[in-house]
Amino acid sequence: MPETMLRSLVDDLASPDPAVRDDRAYAALARLVREGALGADARSWLAVEMLERLDHSRVEARAFAPLVLAALVSAGDFEPGWVEDVTRWYVAEPDLRGHDPVLGWVHAVAHGADFFGACGAAGVGDPAALLDALGLRLVAPTTSVWRDQEDDRLAYAIALVLTRDDVDEATAIGWLGHSRAMFAAGSPGPVPAEASNTMRTLRSLHVALDEQVLRDGEPVAVPHGEPVRREIASLLADVTPWFWRPRTACDGESSPLAEPAHPA
Structure with a gap:
């Protein structure tokens, strides 16, 4: 491809x-x-341009850079420094709009998650660092309540990292410490946007781990999916104790509390 066109x-x-x-x-x-139409030098140049784009003054420019990096990762390109650079931008990005009536899709949360998910699916990058970045994005203070399935995209990225064979149980669960600390520090009153997000x-991830996570359809x-699901259930039970509680072994498959009421 001609350099000017690229x-x-x-x-x-x-x-x-x-x-x-x-x-x-x-x-x-x-x-x-995806089609392998770019040579090695062109792909390397493109990656550098995208990393520099993360510091652009406009959010729509910043938010599309990790999507291109995700495509490069999926095609077989990767440098360890990419994770650190994208994490720095991702955790600190202040503009979390999904779809904007003028700008169209901005979707910084979803696009950043796609990069980490691509790393998870490709088996590159330190899985603990990937999960930590996603966990930190969840709890970073914001006034934006996500509305355009950012929660699902982020949960999917976490699930893809969890499918890796090099993720032990401690790593699979460890990133949830950020959420636990945030919930523990909560106080009565309006729910902060980051807590709602x-x-x-976590609910989206819990459902997925109880079903079948897909990669390329x-x-x-997910080697440690069950302990992660139990930990998520414990976390969510703490924020809705009036709604439900995790099932324990002594509860069995059925409980008298779960039986329908019978008329007298």
Whole structure:
């Protein structure tokens, strides 16, 4: 591909026009990476450009950079420093809009999660660092309550990391410490946006771990899915103690409390 054309696509990836940025530039770049149409030097240049883009002054430009990095990871490119750079941006990103009526899809939370999920699926990067970044994004103070399935995208990224064989049980559960600390520090009153986002993300992950997590449309094992699910249930029970409680071994498969009431 001519260098001028590649540079033009990268420039357009920062456009505030969603038709230019999303429909044209990102779609073309992702296709070029996926189809192997870029040489090694071009892919290396593209990665550097995307890492620099994380410091752009406009959120729509920042938010699309990790999507391109995710495509590169899925195609077989990876440098350990990418995780550190994306984490620095991801945890601190203040603009968490999903879809904007003017800018179109911004989706910083979802796009950043896609990068970490791609690393998880590809088996690259330190899994503890990947999970920690996602856990920190959950609890970072914000005024934005997610509305465009950011919770599902983040939960999916966590699940993909958890499918890796190099994740031991301590690592699989450890990232939940951030959520536990946030819930423990809560006080009566309105629920902070980050707490609401965390609750919904954990519920999404809990459901997925009780079903079949998919990778490329096919079911994949989650080695420590059950202890993670139990830990999530414990966390969520603490914030809704009036609603339900985790089942224990002594409860058995059925409980008198669960039996329907019979008329006299």
